[in-house]
Amino acid sequence: MSGIEVEEARLRDLFWSLVEVYSPSGKEEAVLAYLEEFLSEQGCPYGVQPVDENRYNLLLGNPDAPLVFVGHVDTVDAWDLEDYGPAEAEEDWIVGLGTADMKGGCAAIVEAYLGLRAEGLGRAVGVALVVGEEEDGDGADAFLAEFRPGRALVAEPTDLVLCVGHYGYLEVQIAATGRRAHASVPQRGQNAAERLLAGLSALTRAPLFSGAGGEGPVLNIRHLETTNPGFAVPARAVAWVDVHVPPEIELGSVREAVSAALADADGLEVEFVTEDPGYRLREDDPLVEVYRRVGRGGVGAFRSHSDANRFHRSGVPAFVLGPGRLEFAHAEGERIRWGQVVEAAALYRALGRAYGAACGRTGV
Template sequence: MHQILDKVWHAIDPQRLHALLRDMVDIYSPSGKEEDIQVMLEETLQRAGFAVRRQEVDEDRYNLIATLGWSEPELYLVGHVDTITAWDLEEYWSREEGPLLYGLGSADMKGGCAAMVEAFLALAELPNDEQPPVGLALVVGEEENGDGSIAFLEEFQPEWVVIGEPTGLNACFAHYGYLEAGLVSRGRRTHSSLPELGHNAVESMLRVLLYLGRDHLFDRSNSGVVYSIRELSSSRAGFVVPDRCETWIDLHLPPATDPREVEETIRKRLEESKELIPDLDCELSFDFSSRGYDLGTDSAVARALEQIYPTIGLPLRFDAFRSHSDGNLFFEAGVKPLVLGPGALEVAHTPDEHIPLDQVTAAAKIYTALCLGVAGGG
């Protein structure tokens, strides 16, 4: 296997890889508008001789599926090609500054996708009888509702997937859960110069949030729960006491935490707050929840990584992925997900999003080695 791996690593072309990544970042592909980037990636794979299949997800939206080898793949490389919407970014195309490439989606996760495509281009240069049975799935919709991965799972059930979310090349066999909480408070509108005649829904909401914040669940130093008040908005009528306020809270839950227990805690605290906040009218909803998981590190995939990382001169670190990703969907469907990719989660979804190009090249080497060492039986 070492001779084959050396051959494949020699076939990895950093210049081709980095050019592909620049082209990908230069194509604006927010969730729902992924067709342009999928057409480009489809043509890239077809030029290398792949028979690329479009798996329909929605009208003018589709995943790309490509495979190698002699049998049904039990390992797929999975990457999402969509990004968040560039709401407040004046510039979101690619630019290089030294060892870094900047641009919307560079870390989340076009860097991982580019490395996966390059891994497949390198593996395709092997003779047919040396190509491992592996798959590549470039999916849509991860930043919204995961509909691309849902469509994939309706048809495919591999044993393992490797998802190229930005982990700094740390190997995440564990994954946080996710819970989205929505609160709506209602009041009574009146002219803002006469607040005593109305009921301010924003003030009620702030009191609710302060009360929730006193629960140990929201103690950042001890709880383990990672939360963020993502949105706080009120009725937009001018110069009035607002009669409605809406809040959304993101909660990222440690792998062993049951989202239902967190929901119950928040419900209980809200009911308590109604006894303390005068005339409180507040509704609570949980529109999305997903449980975390921990696969452990006793697996052929983990053992393969323990051999791969010293070979490329990198320390191997195991971690838990803190954000929500399609990994939760794959786990719930009975597929084992390893989240491992170039770039840093902390710069994703920010105006300063960037990725180290050397990590993208290293990711391509890791992906090819996993394909050969796990799916190839090495």
């Protein structure tokens, strides 16, 4: 971003330290303590918003501002507790758990806010560093129980494309029942795992889901388990299935497709555990106009589930914009380009300055 200064050394130290601190969802205390220490060293005031007995959100600036930047400090569980990063790789890449999702975004938000505060714009925007996004979203829920900003900008990895659309999400639990028997005589029982697998096979072949990766709903079988241990035919088996739904498609039609695909399978129980509709915001929204005015181009749709769904459901227009690529999130070898983290910090600062000025809010 031409003309926008970023203290790159400070940003690098912050980002590197955030990735070094292991912070799986529900166990964010250490990374929160580090952030408090960092902010104190910078002379930057912050607020603490309790979420549960040990966990809390960190708030900067004005949480009811016209624009609040939102980042989650938690990650999924590490794939290797002995080696989860960070580490430098070739061609400007930094590898490590949470680099793309979304400690790169969090570091860029904080750096942008420090720059805005130095300009006297510390109350023009807000920052919410929340916990719990990778599990039940309790950090975002706590924030929204108390505050209603004008707009939210969620720093999930979008390759720095502003997402005005957001996919919806269905979490489906499918359970199969059978009859237990000794594993050496399976014909004397009814294998719940086999029933479940037959149902899942039918589901993946359903016309609505057979084109995964295109413009239709995206189905993922996330977890499978049987409930009885030992050398036996399982009497119960359970699967959890994720369905990400483009904003133009109603969740009701997807529920019907899931139910229809499983209708002929024996012994299955289907429960829709989580339902979050997708949405699409107006491309002539003032924030989109500011985004284009500071030198950016097209817009897109975020293909996953995020805290933005919660903000939107609570009546806060929620856009998604962050460094990194979604395809690297939650994956072994998660990575981000360092240059894009720097670019994100400059972009956030430019957006905060321009949008804050447009809304007429200043102050420290």
